[in-house]
Structures are given as structure tokens and as C-alpha cells.
Amino acid sequence: KQEVTQIPAALSVPEGENLVLNCSFTDSAIYNLQWFRQDPGKGLTSLLLIQSSQREQTSGRLNASLDKSSGRSTLYIAASQPGDSATYLCAVNTSGSRLTFGEGTQLTVNP
Amino acid sequence: NAGVTQTPKFQVLKTGQSMTLQCAQDMNHNSMYWYRQDPGMGLRLIYYSASEGTTDKGEVPNGYNVSRLNKREFSLRLESAAPSQTSVYFCASSRRRSDTEAFFGQGTRLTVV
Numbered sequence: 001k002q003e004v005t006q007i008p009a010a011l012s013v014p015e016g017e018n019l020v021l022n023c024s025f026t027d028s029a030i031y032n033l034q035w036f037r038q039d040p041g042k043g044l045t046s047l048l049l050i051q052s053s054q055r056e057q058t059s060g061r062l063n064a065s066l067d068k069s070s071g072r073s074t075l076y077i078a079a080s081q082p083g084d085s086a087t088y089l090c091a092v093n094t095s096g097s098r099l100t101f102g103e104g105t106q107l108t109v110n111p
Numbered sequence: 112n113a114g115v116t117q118t119p120k121f122q123v124l125k126t127g128q129s130m131t132l133q134c135a136q137d138m139n140h141n142s143m144y145w146y147r148q149d150p151g152m153g154l155r156l157i158y159y160s161a162s163e164g165t166t167d168k169g170e171v172p173n174g175y176n177v178s179r180l181n182k183r184e185f186s187l188r189l190e191s192a193a194p195s196q197t198s199v200y201f202c203a204s205s206r207r208r209s210d211t212e213a214f215f216g217q218g219t220r221l222t223v224v
Binding site: 034 | 117142144151153154155156159161167169170197202203211212214215216217218224
């Protein structure tokens with residue numbers, strides 16, 4: 001059974017810092033991995049999708065990497081801003097029919 | 112673009128009552144999903160529909176039924192609500208099952224008293 005772990009559970013940084021969020025998964029036979037952002041009381045917003053054949057994806061200040069063999073992904077956020085404050089969720093698609101989610105990293109960026 | 116739209120946004124039910132959560136997507140996606148989100152449990156798949164006309168159980172299907180009404184709409188029904196079904200419910204869609212991006216609705220916050 002696929003299990004997804006995100007570390008740390010919570011992170012507080014000053015504005016402007018570069019930061020890394022970590023995601024690990026137990027079954028490396030994945031189709032893809034997706035990073036989401038969730039604001040309090042809101043739905044999930046897709047940030048980046050990495051296919052199993054890819055090593056990284058970039059969107060603006062966000063860069064996600066994937067090391068399938070070691071079961072790890074990182075989300076790098078450059079020059080963090082208070083508007084980046086949210087919970088970040090990592091999800092892996094193993095079976096082709098479901099996403100298995102981690103419990104998320106709650107990020108606070110302080111002005 | 113509306114994307115994935117869920118109704119209602121909030122609902123309070125009494126134990127034993129029934130209700131249907133509605134979901135519609137306007138992206139011409141083939142696959143649709145229902146998840147629930149609970150503190151300490153993350154998001155878990157309830158049911159999914161890989162394509163119009165098909166539905167399959169996910170990780171936590173007990174107490175729920177689904178209907179893929181057409182390509183756009185996928186509803187989730189609670190026949191006899193229980194306090195354990197208090198949760199936030201999310202509908203999602205993707206172009207196909209395996210290798211495409213999933214998009215989520217804004218969620219339905221359900222409380223069963």
C-alpha cells in the first residue's frame with residue numbers, strides 16, 4: 001500500500017527566504033506526482049505535475065523535483081512571500097485511479 | 112472557466128437523513144473522483160468514475176453511493192448519514208486516469224449531528 005509522508009508538518013519563515021518542502025513515498029512504481037496548495041477552508045489548487053519519466057518541473061518561483069528510485073520529491077519555493085502561506089500537499093498516482101496524499105506542510109511566511 | 116463546481120458548500124444533517132452532493136466539471140474530462148478530508152487522515156478516495164458509465168470503489172466507500180449522470184456530472188449520495196461522515200468532501204476530475212493533472216472543487220463541508 002502506498003504511503004506518503006511530508007516533512008515538516010509545519011514551517012514558519014521570514015519573507016524572502018528560499019525554502020524546501022519534502023515528500024517521500026514508499027512505492028516507487030508511480031505514474032506521476034502532483035503538488036497542491038490548499039488555503040484555509042478552500043479547495044486544492046494544482047501547482048505542479050511531474051510525470052514518472054521527468055526529473056523536475058518549474059512554474060514561476062516554484063520548482064519541484066522527483067527522484068523516483070529513492071521515493072522522494074521536493075518543492076522549492078524561491079523568495080517566499082506572505083501570500084505563499086498555505087498548506088502544501090503532495091500526492092502520488094500509483095494505481096492510475098487514485099491519488100494518495102500526504103498530510104501536508106503548513107507554511108507561514110512572516111512579513 | 113468554472114472548472115469543478117460543487118454544491119452545496121455547507122450542509123448540516125441529522126443522523127439518519129439522506130442527501131446528495133453534486134459535482135460538475137466543464138473541462139471535458141473523462142475521469143471524476145470523490146474524496147473526503149479529515150484531520151490526521153489526509154484526503155481519502157471514496158469512489159471514482161474512470162469514464163462515463165463506469166464507477167468503482169475507492170478506499171472508503173462504505174455508507175456512500177455514486178452516480179455518473181453524464182460526462183460532466185458525478186454525484187455522491189449519503190443514504191443514512193452518520194456522525195462519522197462529518198467531513199469535507201472534494202470532487203475532482205482529470206482528463207484520464209493515469210497520467211494527467213487532477214483538478215479539485217472548492218469542497219462541501221458536511222456536519223452530521
